[in-house]
Amino acid sequence: LIPMMASLQGRSPLAFRDEPPKAPKPLPRNVLLRVPVRILRAVGEGLFQILPRLIVVVVGFVAKLFNWTIGAALRWIGRRVVGTYDRSARLYHRMLPGAMNRPWLVLGTAALAFAISIAIIPSLGMDLIPSLAQGRFETTIKLPPGTPLAETDALVTQIERQHARDPNIASIYGVAGTGTRLDATPTESGENIARLLVTLKPGSGDREEAAAMNALRATLATRSDAEVKFARPALFSFSTPLEIEIRGYDLDALTTAGKKLGTLLAESDRFADIKSTVEDGYPEVQIRFDQDRAAALGLTTRQISDAVVTKVRGEVATRYNFRDRKIDVLARVRESDRASVEDIRNLIVNPGADRPIRLSAVAEVTASEGPSEIHRVDQERVAIISANLRHGDLGSAVSEVRSILARTPLAAGVSVHIGGQGEEMDASTRSMLFAFGLAIFLVYLVMASQFESLVHPFVIMFSIPLALVGAVLALKLTGTPISVVVFIGLIMLAGIVVKNAIVLIDRVNQLREEGHAKREAIILAAESRLRPIAMTTLATLLGFLPLAIGLGEGSEVRSPMAITVIGGLAVSTLLTLVVIPIVYELV
Template sequence: MIRPLVRGVPDAIVHVTRPVLFSFATPIEVQVRGYELDELREATDAVRDELAGIADLRDVKTSILPGSPEVQIVYNRDALARLNLDIRSVAELVRNKVQGFEATKYNRKDRKIPVRVRLKDIDTATVRELEDLVVNPGQARPVPLSAVAEITLGRGPNEIRRIGQQRVGLVTANLAGSGLGSAAREIDERLAKLNLPAGVTTAVTGQSEEWETSSRSLYLALGLSIFLVYVIMASQFESLMYPMIILITIPLALVGVVWTLLLLNVPVSVLVILGLILLAGIVVNNAIVLVDYAGQLKERGHSTDDALALAGQVRLRPILMTTLTTVLGLVPMALGLGDGAELRTPMAITVIAGLSFSTLLTLVVIPTIYAGVDRIFGGGVPESREVKLLREVRAVTPEQLAPEVEVPK
């Protein structure tokens, strides 16, 4: 929307960027690495032309631009040797005459002003006048600069950028209408088919590289959080099976998150994964309440089906209350009101969607799986001392309870 509005502004150079959290790089950056500047310039232009053909990329630019005009002096070492001249002394002499050198400093109170000495009107001299510069002053036979060097007009590099002690040309672009991952994959496919000079390599960096690095760390954090939740529940329940049943609420929450993100067109980002890490510790609470109370009812002598039915009735209200308080507390954050809303909204939407969906399925799926596991493993939860004692008492007959009395004859 912005580009058509500013396209007709005369003499205006417009750069369109999009705000991105936790990043100072453009969405797409391709590093073209090489050693020779000419080959690096050609390869960078080829990569830029290739990226310009991708429909979802905008503002494709390269960091290697034509430099300012300059006078280039290439010395002839053989000619200098025949005239018994040193290339270093000749180059310093030409530099001092053209650019000047600091001869002294003028002291003015507490300031020292450098005094630079150079040839008069050298800043407006032509190439012909530079060729007539004498490179051996004080000698019997003056030698002009044109006799020992070739002077030409050319353009120097605009900048020489190095990354990892290697010359690099950057090709940057913005995204429009596609995801970062799909655009990076298409760029990799196109770069693989591009014929570049020998010794020139490419690498897709920018926000795509940052996303890959951060996503690996976040996936590790997500797996570690699930493992710690399982360890804590296993130690409390003194069972390895029933904590696994409770952990099923995590994929149930993930289903709700995926559908909600697709419905609201929210891209997967670092904040979404942070919301998933929070869900790993939140969604298990409802299942813990349900499974724990069902286990208590079984210890009191109830069957598995009766314990699950009674636990669902008794624990329904606490489960709904805890879910609603969390969801309603995150609603203002999910609405995206105020500055910095893009930082809060994806994480809040993730937690709300996952917690709401998992709560609805927890009341149906968890009791079903619990009953199935009980039937397969024969009750699963070990009987407590009270249940064993109650069963032993019920098994005792009245004759066994009555004391033996000797009747006198």
């Protein structure tokens, strides 16, 4: 029994074979997809339910916060503005009948204000375009002809070191010596000419730019023999502010007159960077050929000239190949054989001949000073004196030059013409005056066609002289000179200021058509149209205010136009409410 039980290994005689373990039954696929969908649906429903409520709560809180703070301030300002308007309206309603009872007093006061504004105009000064700070400028330094490159470079290095820590300057880049006397324009190149490119710090304006220029001028003033010229990047293609042309045939007379005028301008503190085309000549070696002597020796002037140029300047003998580049090999005499005038005289002009002939045998060689340059305008020789302005306006500078020329004759046989930006300013002023007159005429035509009357537009046009009073007053108070930009503002005023009078006169005509008497219609129209006139005027003034303040880059050009419009529109509106009703009643 025991062996039998052992053979069964502890299993029951009736036991079946063990089945392998079964894998867990997988979940249905629809269940796997349903779970994330339900999760996303729950999140979406939560967002669409909670988010709008959250937005409403946040917006409401912000609105209440603004209402408690900014809203309260705006309501306070609104009450003050409305209160001021109500008081002004009551004052205007009381004042208008009294003004209409004294028409000639009111019109005389307006005429006097217009006359005073006309008298103030000459004191405003004139410019072509307001100076625009561009953040950088270039300085050209011209030392006497013959100055060695080392001396020019030393001056540039001194300026760079001295002004490297200037509070207005970000960087200075200098170049000493530009070109050579043989391959560049003589008046614009040479070892005696240096250029400085000065970059100002970000945010620098007119004052910082002027301060940097004056600092460089003060440094260069120690070199009395240096000619300095400042130039801005060519944003506008304008000439130098002041260019005086002295015309004549005699070079000596032009030289005398040019130097004399340059000295007179230098005595005034208004002018800076005075430059004259009448300058000391450049040192040169002059060769005067003896053609008879040369012909007797079998030479021509061209052969002699070519030989001298070849020996002094050199000629390309061959080309050297270096790394796929061909480098010219220039052959000429040694520097010791061409270093002085005597060496030039000893040059052989017939190389390869049996009998060598020196240059001194066929020509006279002398060291002298030749003319720097000869300018012509309209086929007539001229000397041009140019200058920048250290302060003041262009119109005053031109007037000062004319007074200098009137009391100090320059030289016999020469005539003087003032050009540059002064000439361009005169031409632009004439063009702008024509455009201003044309704008007034077109505005009159439009109103005449709309009102079907020639009298009512004439009454409305009285707003334009009143606008001129305000524009001149604003320019005077801000110290803004008249320029092309100011004229653009005046042309804009011609179309803007008449709108108030149009609104007023149109309402008067409507009331008269309803049967009201003329004065009654005028008073009722003034009362009903005061609010829209005040609102539109205030909106326009506030719109131009950022331009007048001068925010952002290029504000120097925009600001004069905005100042003109603001001053003209403000004063014109105030006077229009009184003057236009009186003029309408009189006509």
